[in-house]
Amino acid sequence: MDPTVAQLAAAVRAALGRLGLPDGDPALERPKDPDHGEWATTIALRVARAAGRPPREVAADLAAALGDLPEVAAVEVAGPGFVNFRLSAAARAALVRRVLAEGEAYGRSALGAGRHVNVEFVSANPTGPLHLGSGRWAATGDAIAALLDATGHRVTREYYVNDVGEQVRRFGASLVRADRGEPPAEDDYRGPHVAALAADLRAAHGGALLTGDVDAIADAVGAAGVDAMRSRIEATLAGLGVVFDVWTREGSLHASGGLERALTRLRDGGHTEERDGALFLRTSAFGDDKDRVLVRSDGRPTYFASDCAYLADKLGRADRCIYLLGADHHGYVARLRAAAACLGEDPDRVEIVIGQLVNLLRDGQPVKLSKRSGDIVTIDEVLEEVGPDVLRYHFLRQNLDTTMDLDLAVVTARSMENPVYYVQYAHARVASLARQAVERGFDPGDPADADLELLDHPAELALLRALSGLPHVVADAAEARATQRLTRYAEDLAGTFHRFYAECRVLVDDPDADEAARAALLACSRARYWLVTAARQVLANALGILRVGAPDRM
RNA sequence: GCGCCCGUAGCUCAGUCGGACAGAGCAGGGGACUUCUAAUCCUCAGGUCGCAGGUUCGAUUCCUGCCGGGCGCACCA
Structure with a gap:
């Protein structure tokens, strides 16, 4: 906290006490108009009712009771009952010296008291290159992490990798068909990156990996594909200036027994229920709309089961877990927090930040993305045109609550529009x-x-x-x-x-x-x-x- | 239908815990470089803060309803 502000706040409270006025947070704020000084408090307006006196009168008494303060040149009453503080020339000089003395540390604080915060963001499935829309989460998650770091938190930047399950299998089958020059099946991944990756896999692994019945080798090929694509994503993110501390693969949660341990923990907590042959987690007991399936009736665990295991893992490593998710995942908020509660953890340690989606435009016209052809705008191609600073800054400028209209013509213009x-x-x-x-x-x-x-x-x-x-x-x-x-x-x-x-x-x-x-x-x-x-x-x-x-x- | 988010200048958007005349950039009109970088500065114009109520000394901000838009409501992944 700025020493001057802390001093002012303390002085105001002391003056309130001397005047026999109700105590309250001075909530010092910076007036928009420089004529109103460097700092102001509205405390007189807020305690006037309790004091049963006109706000301006209370403000005048308060100003008088404050007396001389260090670094303050003048205390003035203005408007309906604002008390404004004008700093002295000595205070301004001290500010310059403080900035110079603190250097890179100026602006940083210890507010976080060293609490460990895990920030998970992007976590896009590595079945293709990163779409430009993911750039919003990459830039924002990284900057939020940096802000937390600047306010005295210990921060872990984390990416969750989906490397098992149906998506990966499907990805593998797509790669096999692309390798063999066969037409893609209905649910296949498409696009130039699929064929290119298939060729890469053949070059790297020889024919062994890609030989055999599609269904038999889909998992293995998918895993290899995901592995390669994950590396490419890591490189893309590095190009944006985003470096993750931890990459957690879903498969590692299965292999380590973490998934089983989480299920046991949820069962032991008494929050699960067998229903129609499936295992449900009673998330509805903790604010979710409905209960969620952990294990299907055929015995296969759901992604949600992995999510629970992953959450348990992260909560064991950090005081607080922040998820940065797109609005298309806002349904996860209730279930993730409920999952924490079912694990016996405080749901308030799980914070989900939702960002609205990005609409791509070019010269004001919506860019139609064809999912069938795998035609997407990648972060890589935009980075080639403008570099990371412009793109990052563009994403960081806007409130997460609003849908972003991102015009490629504007972003890529090396003009003052940036x-x-x-x-x-x-x-x-x-x-x-x-x-x-x-x-x-x-x-x-x-x-x-x-x-x-x-x-x-x-x-x-x-x-x-x-x-x-x-x-x-x-x-x-x-x-x-x-x-x-x-x-x-x-x-x-x-x-x-x-x-x-x-x-x-x-x-x-x-x-x-x-x-x-x-x-x-x-x-x-x-x-x-x-x-x-x-x-x-x-x-x-x-x-x-x-x-x-x-x-x-x- | 239910839930979350949004609606502020022609365009893209800020607006902090409710506070002083609602701001910036771009676009538009008019100006400023023989002097430290003109990728800059100055100036003009541009607003029923979606609409209607409510709470308050005070509402763009909080509450309710309505209108308009985005997203989500799986033993999918």
């Missing part, structure tokens, strides 16, 4: 400034010696104000699992910087001026130099958490 360039340019501009400083032999001195209280131009004040926001934004974004709050902040900060840059010259000198005037110019240059250096750090930190590059040149 706000990531706007943010990166701000960073590159400071880097360029630093190069200029060196070229001109400018000596910035030490930030401890710079007179940072000189910073009082409106554009400078706006930039300082923006810089102070990062820790709060990171904490909020992490808490809300809302990456767009950080992208929005980065854009606001970049805009504030660009306006500053247009209005205030950093490297100033006038060889014709007298000594005193030149000394004043140097002091101004130094203060501004450290201000923009701090801005560069904050931009880099924000982009770093988003895992988007912060280039020194563009």
